[in-house]
Amino acid sequence: MLEIKQLVKKYHTGDLAVNGVDLKVEKGQVMALIGPSGAGKSTLIRCVNRLEKATSGEIWLNGENIVKMRSGKLRRARRNMGMIFQEYALVERLTVMENVLSGRLGYVGFWRSFLRKFPQSDINAAFGLLEKVGLDTMVNKRADELSGGQRQRVGIARALIQKPDILLVDEPTASLDPKTSRQIMRLITELCEENKLAAIINIHDVALAQMYAERIVGLREGSIVYDGPPDDLKPDVLTEIYGKEDWTAVRKRKPKIKKSIEEDSTTEEHLEEMQ
Amino acid sequence: MTDIPTNPPDTEVSGQQTSTFTANWSPPPFIKNPLLRWALLLGLILYLFLSIGSLDVNWQRIYVGLDRGAKFVNGFMNPNFAGRWTDISEGMIESLIMTVTSTAIGIAISIPIGFGAARNLAPLPVYLFCRGIIALSRSFQEIIVAILFVAIFGFGPLAGVLTLSFATIGFLSKLLAEDIESIDKSQAEAVQATGSAWWQWLNYGIQPQVMPRLIGLSLYRLDINFRESAVVGLVGAGGIGATLNTAFDRYEYDTAAAILILIIGIVMLSEYISGYIRAGVQ
Amino acid sequence: MAETLSSATKVWQYRSRNKQLLSWFIWLIGTALFMYCWQRVSESTTWFFVWDAPRIAADIGSRMMPPRWSYINELWGPLWDTLNIATIGTMMAIVMAVPIAFLAARNTSPSTRFIRPLALLIIVSSRSINSLIWSLLLVSIIGPGVVAGIVAISLRSIGFIAKLLYEAIEEIDKNQVEAVTASGANSLQILIYGIVPQILPAFAGISVFRWDINIRESTVLGLVGAGGIGLQLNASLNVLAWPQVTLILILILLAVIFSEWISAKVRHAII
Numbered sequence: 001m002l003e004i005k006q007l008v009k010k011y012h013t014g015d016l017a018v019n020g021v022d023l024k025v026e027k028g029q030v031m032a033l034i035g036p037s038g039a040g041k042s043t044l045i046r047c048v049n050r051l052e053k054a055t056s057g058e059i060w061l062n063g064e065n066i067v068k069m070r071s072g073k074l075r076r077a078r079r080n081m082g083m084i085f086q087e088y089a090l091v092e093r094l095t096v097m098e099n100v101l102s103g104r105l106g107y108v109g110f111w112r113s114f115l116r117k118f119p120q121s122d123i124n125a126a127f128g129l130l131e132k133v134g135l136d137t138m139v140n141k142r143a144d145e146l147s148g149g150q151r152q153r154v155g156i157a158r159a160l161i162q163k164p165d166i167l168l169v170d171e172p173t174a175s176l177d178p179k180t181s182r183q184i185m186r187l188i189t190e191l192c193e194e195n196k197l198a199a200i201i202n203i204h205d206v207a208l209a210q211m212y213a214e215r216i217v218g219l220r221e222g223s224i225v226y227d228g229p230p231d232d233l234k235p236d237v238l239t240e241i242y243g244k245e246d247w248t249a250v251r252k253r254k255p256k257i258k259k260s261i262e263e264d265s266t267t268e269e270h271l272e273e274m275q
Numbered sequence: 276m277t278d279i280p281t282n283p284p285d286t287e288v289s290g291q292q293t294s295t296f297t298a299n300w301s302p303p304p305f306i307k308n309p310l311l312r313w314a315l316l317l318g319l320i321l322y323l324f325l326s327i328g329s330l331d332v333n334w335q336r337i338y339v340g341l342d343r344g345a346k347f348v349n350g351f352m353n354p355n356f357a358g359r360w361t362d363i364s365e366g367m368i369e370s371l372i373m374t375v376t377s378t379a380i381g382i383a384i385s386i387p388i389g390f391g392a393a394r395n396l397a398p399l400p401v402y403l404f405c406r407g408i409i410a411l412s413r414s415f416q417e418i419i420v421a422i423l424f425v426a427i428f429g430f431g432p433l434a435g436v437l438t439l440s441f442a443t444i445g446f447l448s449k450l451l452a453e454d455i456e457s458i459d460k461s462q463a464e465a466v467q468a469t470g471s472a473w474w475q476w477l478n479y480g481i482q483p484q485v486m487p488r489l490i491g492l493s494l495y496r497l498d499i500n501f502r503e504s505a506v507v508g509l510v511g512a513g514g515i516g517a518t519l520n521t522a523f524d525r526y527e528y529d530t531a532a533a534i535l536i537l538i539i540g541i542v543m544l545s546e547y548i549s550g551y552i553r554a555g556v557q
Numbered sequence: 558m559a560e561t562l563s564s565a566t567k568v569w570q571y572r573s574r575n576k577q578l579l580s581w582f583i584w585l586i587g588t589a590l591f592m593y594c595w596q597r598v599s600e601s602t603t604w605f606f607v608w609d610a611p612r613i614a615a616d617i618g619s620r621m622m623p624p625r626w627s628y629i630n631e632l633w634g635p636l637w638d639t640l641n642i643a644t645i646g647t648m649m650a651i652v653m654a655v656p657i658a659f660l661a662a663r664n665t666s667p668s669t670r671f672i673r674p675l676a677l678l679i680i681v682s683s684r685s686i687n688s689l690i691w692s693l694l695l696v697s698i699i700g701p702g703v704v705a706g707i708v709a710i711s712l713r714s715i716g717f718i719a720k721l722l723y724e725a726i727e728e729i730d731k732n733q734v735e736a737v738t739a740s741g742a743n744s745l746q747i748l749i750y751g752i753v754p755q756i757l758p759a760f761a762g763i764s765v766f767r768w769d770i771n772i773r774e775s776t777v778l779g780l781v782g783a784g785g786i787g788l789q790l791n792a793s794l795n796v797l798a799w800p801q802v803t804l805i806l807i808l809i810l811l812a813v814i815f816s817e818w819i820s821a822k823v824r825h826a827i828i
Contacts, residue, residue, distance in 0.1 A: 049468055078470035089465035093483040097569055102479050106470025113475050116571035127567045139569070155465075162469060326641040332704055340699035347698060369601075372594040379591050414810055416777045418689060422794065427614045429606030432598045506687045509781070513601065519690065523697045531694070535686060542685040 001027045001198055002048070002166055007057035009043050009222075017043040018054070019222030025166065028196045030189055032203050032213035032230075036242050040222040041202045042086075045168045048200070049081045050074060062165065079106035082159030082197075084188070086171040088151040090143040096154050097139045100126045103161040122161070129157040133187060149180035153187065160191060167192065167199040173208065181205065185212045206238065343526070350528030351536075359518070359530050366515035367537060369432055370504040373514055377436045377504075378497045381443025386489075388444060389451030396455060396481075405448065412445030421507040432513030439500045439507070446499070450492050451485065458484045490556050494549035498542060505538055617799065624807060625800035632789060632808060638703050639785035639812070642778065643771040646710030651764055654715045658722035665726055665752065676719075683716025688774045692783035703784035710775060714767050725759040726752065762824045769820035776809045 002025040009018040017040045025031055033041045046052040048059055050066060059066040066077055082103070090099045104122045105113055112118060130136045133153040143151065152172060159167055169188060173181035185201075189212045192199050203209045209216055210230040218226030218241040225240050226233070235247040306312040356363065391397045391405035417438055424434040463480035471479065508516020515534060522531040572580065606613075659665045661676035691709035699705055729752060737751035779787020786805060793801040 051464055051468060075470040075472065078468060081468070083465070083468040085461060085465055087461055089461040091462045091466065091479060091483050092459075093486070094479070098479075098571075102466055102471070103469050105466065105472075105475045105479065110472060110474045110478075113471075114478055120566060120568075123569050124566060126569070158465075158469070322644075326637075326645060329637065329641065330703055333700065333702065336700040336702075337704070343698045347694070369597075372597050375590060376594045376598055379587075414813055415806070416773055416809075418777050418780065419790075419806070419809075423617075426617060427610045429603050431601045431603065433602040433607065436598055502685060502687055506689050509689065509693075513598075516690075520693065523693050526697065535690075539682050539685040543681050546681070 001025060001062060002200075003058075003060040004044075004048070005058040005060070007044070007047060007059065008055045009040070009047055009052060010055045016222055018047065020057075021219075021222070021224055023217065023224070025198050025200060027165070027198055028192070029215060030192050030199045030201065030213050031215045031217060032201045032209035033217050033219060034203060034206055034209050034241065035219035037204070038221075039219040041219050042170055044219070045083075045170055045200055045202055048168055049078055049083060051083075075106055079162055080165045082162045082164035082167045084152070084155050084159050084167065084169040084172055086174050088148070088155045088175075090151055090154055090158075092144040093142060095140045095142055096130070096135060096146070097126060099143055099154050100130060100157045100161055103158040106162065125161050126157070129160055132191070133157050148176055149184065152176065152180075152184050156184075156187060156191070160195070165198065167197055167201075169199060169201040169203075171202050171204065173203065173205060181208060182211075188212075206233070343528075346526075347528045347532070350530075350532040353529055354533035354536050355527075355529035356533045358527075359522070362518045362521075363515070363530070363534055363537070366508070366518040366534075367541075370501065370508075370514040370516075371541075373432050373435045373439065373504045373507075374497065374501040377439035378443060378493070378500050380436070380440040381447060381496065381500070382493050384440065385444050385447035385451065389448040390455065390477075392448055392452035393455035395458075405452075409445050409449050409452075412441055413449070417442050417503050418506060418510060421512040422510050425511045430511040430513075435504060435507045435512035435514055438512060439503055442503065443496055443500065447492055447496055451489060454485050454488045455481065487553075487556050491549075491553050494545075494552060498545050498549065501541065501545065502538070620799040621803040623800065624803040625798075626804065628801045628804050629808075632786060632805065635779070635784075635786040635789050636808060636812070638706075639775045639779075639787075640772070642703060642706040642710055642775040642783075642785050643768060643816075646707045646775070647714055647764065647768045647771050649707070649711040650714035650718055650767070653711070654718035654722060655760075657715065658719040658726060659748075661719060661723040662726035664729075664731075665748070676723075680716045680719045680723075683712060683714075684720065685716075686713065688713035688771075689778065689781060692778045692781050696782045701782035701784070706775060706778045706783035706785055709778060709783055710771050713774070714771060717767055717770075718763055721763045722756065722760060725756045725763075729755040758827045761827050765820045765823045769816045772816040773809075773813055776812060 002023075004021055004023040007018050007021045007023075008016075010016050019040070021040075021044060033044070035041050043052055047054045048061075048066065050069075054067050057067065061077060061080065064073070064077065066074070069077060091102065094102070098116065101116075101118050101122060104118060108118060108122070127136065127139075130139060133156055135150060135153055135157070138146065138150070143154065146154065167188070172184055172188065176184060185208050188199065188201070191197070201209070201213060210233060213230060216226065216228065216230050216233060217224055218237070220241050226237050238247045239245070304312060306315065388405045388408055391401045392409055394402055397405065420441060421434060421438040424437050428434045428437065458481065462484065463476065466476050466480035504514040504516075505519065506514075506516050508514035508518070509520050511517070515538070519531060519534050522528075522534065570577075657676050657679060660667070660672050661680060663669060663673070666673040666676070688709050691712045692705060695705040695709050699708075733755060734747060734751040737747050742750065775785050775787075777787045777790070779785045779789065780791045782788070782791075786808065790802065790805050793799075793805065
């Protein structure tokens with residue numbers, strides 16, 4: 001579904017952020033992208049929806065090359081890619097509802113969006129998603145009144161209301177505490193499974209990556225050095241990606257998601273939190 | 276490295292004994308380079324000497340003038356609103372009308388120019404053009420522009436309105452452009468990533484971030500334009516300025532004081548109101 | 558806000574009905590006000606002149622070119638005067654504005670009931686009256702000349718400097734002041750060690766900023782007789798000597814560029 005061919009991104013300063021990456025993501029596949037800071041993970045995802053312009057290479061989404069697209073087609077392509085940002089990137093002064101609805105901007109004309117007269121189907125979808133992420137009581141709160149975890153959930157709802165084919169997730173848990181991080185990762189992977197969404201999740205926490213993703217890609221200095229299941233992430237592989245370190249603290253992957261919810265002792269709290 | 280005072284050789288640095296340092300300390304000077312410091316200081320003293328020396332103070336005249344000054348203070352204590360009320364009220368209303376009109380027109384023109392002068396929004400030629408307009412607007416004092424506009428458009432409040440609108444552009448567009456250039460990029464990026472069109476991006480990604488400041492600046496400009504509208508009348512561009520000038524010419528200090536008190540009062544009122552509005556918009 | 562649960566669908570409105578009505582109402586009033594004001598302005602305008610304006614503008618434009626460069630010899634003196642009016646005026650204003658600012662700031666004012674409102678009143682009065690009007694007043698009282706200009710500039714600048722300064726004083730970091738207080742310092746020492754260092758950069762920036770503005774304002778005070786290059790401007794306009802006017806405007810422009818450059822450099826160095 002998404003195919004990246006020989007992607008190269010070189011900055012004006014000469015920094016080579018992405019160095020000839022080849023990657024294929026199948027429909028419905030949740031993939032984690034790990035690697036040290038500066039490895040090119042963020043740049044790679046941002047090249048996919050052209051927030052950064054790639055220097056060379058091809059990115060094929062559903063049979064069309066994103067790198068060469070003109071603005072009209074690019075907008076339509078972007079509708080199909082939901083992005084979730086590291087620092088949530090909500091429009092702070094707008095309400096939760098407006099932020100979620102802004103995900104439909106690619107589908108709605110200017111005047112409707114200006115007057116905030118979105119079609120009822122969009123509004124229904126918004127309410128549904130907000131309920132799903134547990135924020136249906138905060139519909140008209142301003143975004144800057146929310147906590148970090150709440151904001152990230154709004155960001156997730158915004159990405160999903162686009163009804164995308166793929167989620168591009170840039171360090172979703174970087175600014176969150178350990179418990180909230182797990183809730184967010186669980187939410188993302190559950191939603192992906194429900195909606196058969198593919199996802200590229202840029203994450204620096206290797207343990208979380210192993211727990212929630214079915215495929216891990218390790219990036220180092222702009223090139224892929226590992227591509228395989230989480231279980232094969234042995235210490236020597238990690239050394240290759242990150243450099244020498246004591247890797248014994250990294251947890252092994254838990255079996256399939258469904259089971260882990262039943263086994264997870266924090267489920268009760270998880271349900272309460274979502275109130 | 277040589278500045279660190281070293282231990283005198285016969286002292287031990289241990290838990291029991293404390294070492295004794297003898298060294299002088301004075302706070303570091305404000306300007307580090309001693310040459311520059313002295314040059315500036317000498318330059319300042321020289322300048323003061325020359326400038327005050329060149330002042331041609333007619334102490335005699337000032338002494339006589341103090342008498343008039345007392346008359347003015349007297350006039351301030353008993354301001355005369357009634358005497359020339361029609362002139363005063365007409366002038367004040369005209370000033371207020373000019374303020375409203377020029378601020379409205381000014382805001383309307385400043386917004387597109389402000390957007391065009393923001394480097395992160397506008398292509399280079401548009402950017403340079405808008406910055407050029409802003410520079411032109413800011414270069415000249417309102418009164419000079421008023422004189423020019425009166426010569427071109429004739430006496431009356433229209434010249435004043437045009438003057439103040441033009442001045443508003445320089446102020447509002449510049450500050451708006453600076454605000455736009457310092458927005459949080461990620462908020463705008465997120466809106467862009469959903470596949471929105473340019474106008475939608477402006478409306479959802481940029482506008483919410485700059486709106487509060489824009490409203491605050493517009494209210495501030497309203498205040499400034501009112502104060503300026505009292506001045507452009509001096510050269511025939513409408514407003515209370517003409518009445519004020521006449522009062523001074525005739526040494527009618529009580530009338531002049533009345534006008535000044537009215538101006539101060541309206542400015543105070545507008546400060547109050549704009550404080551409320553700004554708090555509400557936050 | 559506006560969410561109603563009707564059998565199956567949830568409805569969402571951007572603004573509640575009341576807010577929407579209020580919003581429309583405000584726009585209506587605003588537009589009506591503007592239309593009224595515009596009509597009044599229009600009534601007082603001789604539109605015949607306005608339609609003639611491009612022709613007149615072109616006429617004046619042609620008369621203004623080329624500038625009478627020889628006139629510049631008569632302008633050096635007034636230019637020097639203008640510089641002095643601005644500089645000495647700003648200095649005097651600083652001396653008076655600093656105490657007023659401390660009296661007006663909530664955290665340093667000795668009495669918030671009596672002295673603070675009084676200080677605020679002085680500030681508002683000072684800034685409500687344009688320096689040109691102050692000049693009118695002073696020329697009427699102590700006669701034309703540079704002194705009237707200096708006093709006018711300083712009277713206007715007190716309000717500007719004191720306002721920005723007291724806002725800076727109110728925004729200082731209380732922790733730093735607390736620390737100095739905790740060491741047992743008296744009020745004056747707290748002022749000097751705790752407060753002054755925090756506002757010094759702002760103070761320098763404000764002073765230079767006002768000096769820059771004052772240079773612009775000083776150039777026109779002469780129009781009412783308060784000295785400086787404005788006197789020449791007034792004289793030239795009275796005899797319709799447009800080439801001289803052009804030269805004066807060029808000089809004013811250069812003075813403004815010069816003062817902005819200095820002001821930007823100093824404020825940059827402070828930050």
